[in-house]
Amino acid sequence: MDLDPATxxxxxxxxxxxVNSERRVxxxxxxxxxxxxxxxxxQGGIDPGEDPHTAALRELEEETGIGPELVDVVAPASEPLHYDLPLDLVGNVWKGKYRGQIQHWYLGRFKGDDAAINLEAHDPAEFRAYQWVEPEALPDLIIPFKRGVYTALVKQFLPLI
Structure with missing residues (x-):
């Protein structure tokens, strides 16, 4: 079956x-x-009927164990950002229903300490390990097809960090 991602x-x-108290992400x-x-x-999908802000905090808690009570939301991104999956992944990821993601991003300050982090807070877990990094390092750490999104986020959020 030939799948046209543009459709x-x-x-x-x-x-x-x-962002933690040391301005690391x-x-x-x-x-x-x-x-x-x-x-x-x-990050993760927005459930039907869920607003992006609620979804972002839910995904943060599911993937890190960090609840909204430990976060001060600073700002949303000025607009949603999107990426396209590489052609070899389009038919395999998300059962072939999507060409990529349109992402609503939020910046927030962590009010807790690392003891609050629980990578197994949700089953299945998403992450095997975590670290705190300089914001400028983000684009080099992400899978290549998402680098444009991370570059745009760093540019937009860096003055607020």
């Missing part, structure tokens, strides 16, 4: 750039073997 919609998604290393060695910020 597919983007999957609605929300993500969270969490949380990233987790994906468990998925195909993404081994790549790190990303917490």
């Amino acid at each position: 597919l919609p983007y999957r609605p998604c929300a993500g969270f750039m969490l 949380f990233v987790g290393e994906r468990i998925n073997p195909k993404a081994h060695g790549y790190w990303q910020m917490p």
Whole structure:
């Protein structure tokens, strides 16, 4: 079956750039073997009827164990950002229903400490490990097809960090 990605919609998604007191950003290393060695910020699909802000905080808690009571939301991104999947992944990821994701991002400050982080807070877990990194390092850590989104986020959020 030939799948034309241009005919597919983007999957609605929300993500969270969490910054600690040292102005470093949380990233987790994906468990998925195909993404081994790549790190990303917490993010995931928006459920039907869910607003992006709620989804971003839910994904943050599911993937890190960090609840909304430990976060001060600073700002949303000025507009949703999107990426396209590589052609070889379009028919395999999300059962071939989407060409990529349109992502609503939020910046927030972490009010807790690392003891609050629980990568197994949700089953299945998304991350095998985490680290706090300089914001400027983010684009080099993410899987290549998402680098444009991370570059745009760093440019937009860096003055607020």
